[in-house]
Every structure is written in C-alpha cells, then in structure tokens.
Amino acid sequence: MPYVITAPCIGVKDASCVEVCPVDCIYTDDDAPQYYINPDECIDCGACEPECPVSAIYPEDSVPEQWQDFIRINAEYFQLKGS
Template sequence: MTHVVTESCIRCKYTDCVDVCPVDCFREGPNFLIIDPDECIDCAVCIPECPVNAIYAEEDTPPDQLSFIKLNAELSKQPGWKSITKRKPALPDAEEWKDKTGKLSELIRP
C-alpha cells in the first residue's frame, strides 16, 4: 500500500508533509502535491503533518476521493512533477481555499 494526496491540497499546497518524509516521495506541481506510489514506503508520518487533512493511506481514502489514487500515480510519471524535499511557503491564497471542496477543476498540470 501507499499514501495518496487528495483534493484538499489543490490550491493550498502546504508542504509540512515534505519535511518529514524519509524517502522523498513527494512531487510538486504548480498548485498541488502528489505522492509517488513507487517511492512511498507507507510510513504514515506525513498524515498528521498535513494541515488540511489531504493525505490518506490508500486503503483509508474516502470514497469520493478514490480517483486521486490513480491521479497521484499518473502525475508521478509526468516530467513536470519534480521531487520536493524541503518545506516551502503555502500558496498565497491557501487559507482562502483550504476548506473548499470540488477543486479538481482547479488542478494545474504542468
């Protein structure tokens, strides 16, 4: 099993999770983070670090977020999604977006 970043991260991109990852499995897009399932070791240390509760163990992913399992895997193979290993500031309007739902259409794919 692996972990997955879900919709709550879109347009927020808090990177607290990146600092604790022992294997550098996070990838960064313009307004979203993903977890590379081939790199994730299922340690779960990232889950409590996410201030918007966007990270789940694959088997615990809410039913309405299951498409993000495939999306994380797909985007991790795209060249525009680079490894991120150090915390960065969240997006400037993250606070405005953190509690919104239905954000998939806001996802920017490099």
Template sequence: MTFVIALPCVDEKDKTCIDECPVDCIYEGKRMLYINPYECIDCGACESVCPVEAIYYKDDLPDEWQDYSTVNAQFFQRLRAPGGAAKVGPQPYDHPLVAGLPPQDAPG
C-alpha cells in the same frame, strides 16, 4: 499500498509533508502535491502533519476521493522514475483531473 494526497491539497500546497517525508517521495505540481506510489515506504509521517487532512492511506480514502489514488500514480507518467522530488523540483503541470478543477476556496 501507499499514501495518497487528495482534493484538500488543491490550491493549498502547505508542504509540511515534504519536510517530514524521509524518502523524498512527495512531488510538487502546479496546484497540488503528489505522492509517488513507487517511492513511498508507507511510513505515515506525512499524514500526521498535513494541516488540511489531505493525505490518506490508499485503503482509507473517502469514497468521494477514490480517483486521487489514480491521480497520484498517473502524475508520474511524465516524470517516469524521477528518483526524488528535490532532484526534479516543482513541475509546471498537474494531472488533468486537478488541472480542470475550479479554484478551491481557502479554508476558514
């Protein structure tokens, strides 16, 4: 299993999770962050620091966000096996589901 970033991250991209990830598996897209399921070690460090509660263990994703498991995995089809987020930097695209969303209102 792995952790997954869901809808609350869209247009938020706080990036606190990136600083906490010990294996550099959280990548930046244009509108949200993505966890590479092949690099994630399931430590949960990212989940506990996310200020918008966008990160879930795959089995704990709310029903309305189940698609985000696929979204996170498919984001990496273009990157293949990048070997660490810091190495590749921010990407100028998002998964089509995310790219097609209307702008998300800021919390509060």
C-alpha cells in the same frame, strides 16, 4: 500500501508533509495544483499524514469514496512526468 494526497490539498500546497517525509517521495511543480506522493517510492511510514494541515493524506486503502480518483491522479502524475 502507499499514501495518497487528495482534494483538500488543491490550491493549498502546504509543504509540511514534504519536510517530514524520510524518503523524499512527495513532489509537485509550478504547474501542479497540489502535491503528489510517488506510489513506487512511498515506504508507507505515515509520517506525512498527521502533518497535513488540511487532512488531505490517506493510506491508499482508506481514501474516502469521494476522493478515490486521487489514487489514479497521483499515479498518473508520475507516469506523465516519466518518473
């Protein structure tokens, strides 16, 4: 079950999660409002979750109801990028 980055990351883009990811599956670009976790690359280790200063990262099956759209948003980011 991959991890998902949700709404609190928007506009913050703190890279603490990127620094601890052992498989480098967290991405962004200059035009993106937040970081995204590639669901095909995430190994579900959870190293990123406690490092997020805005508590934006959740296991996919624990994403709060109000942020469920971010499961799709994270996956679509990689589909649009061709990754």
